[in-house]
């Protein structure tokens with residue numbers, strides 16, 4: 599292996615240490631950051647992620663509540679739960695674990711979450727702010743990847759970044775965040791002709807396709823930074839990414855593993871966004887106090 603491993607677990611740990619101190623300061627100032635997680639149905643992977651999110655909140659001293667709802671819940675009932683959480687003073691972040699059952703519209707659910715509590719960064723208002731270069735909650739997976747690149751000292755400005763995949767929660771915002779930091783961004787997807795000729799131009803290659811080990815060394819430029827967002831099972835049922843790690847690590851300059859790469863950073867940035875929301879609340883409270891004095 600020639601590539602340097604980007605250790606998501608290590609970077610997540612360092613970031614969480616800092617967040618823990620910020621939570622202590624917020625508690626001293628009278629606000630305990632609180633996250634509400636809504637889980638609909640019984641998808642096993644979703645349950646694992648939700649449990650991990652809750653444990654991570656507790657570990658840095660935050661409050662976290664889980665609202666478990668049956669698969670049969672109606673869209674309206676789910677929206678009512680969200681409205682209640684929007685109105686709760688002790689809840690600073692709300693997230694609805696995806697995917698949702700087919701009869702419920704992701705769009706309606708996301709648009710019902712108050713933008714001020716949208717710690718997933720999926721609300722159109724927050725996406726619009728991100729696109730216009732404003733400070734807001736950024737979607738956790740791409741935000742985590744940006745933090746990993748910065749932690750490793752990888753220059754973004756002027757680099758060719760190629761994104762494979764165009765989902766609303768990873769591919770699209772990933773390209774936007776890289777563009778905001780002055781990369782030249784190319785989006786590729788299932789209809790792209792001659793994918794390898796595009797990806798071979800990448801200094802930074804982000805694979806978010808959902809196909810086990812699809813990105814082999816033939817798709818990669820020598821020395822490139824390769825970020826693997828995939829979460830798949832291989833032929834032996836073992837967790838693996840979209841990148842053929844053994845093959846690509848002989849050609850890349852930097853590479854993220856699966857597990858232990860992007861995943862731990864996704865949860866860390868969720869904590870970050872919730873702490874940020876609680877800090878916003880404290881600032882509003884202080885400004886309001888000053889105004890009435």
Ligand SMILES: Nc1nc2c(c(=O)[nH]1)N[C@@H](CN(C=O)c1ccc(C(=O)N[C@@H](CCC(=O)O)C(=O)O)cc1)CN2
Pocket residue numbers: 646647693694695696697718738739767829837856857858859860861862863864865
């Ligand atoms: N509301 C949301 N739903 C979903 C999101 C999201 O950001 N918000 N992202 C994904 C799932 N996800 C978080 O929710 C997530 C996926 C994977 C990991 C992770 O840490 N993976 C580990 C391996 C875990 C394992 O062993 O199975 C790793 O990569 O090391 C964290 C979060 C879809 N839904």
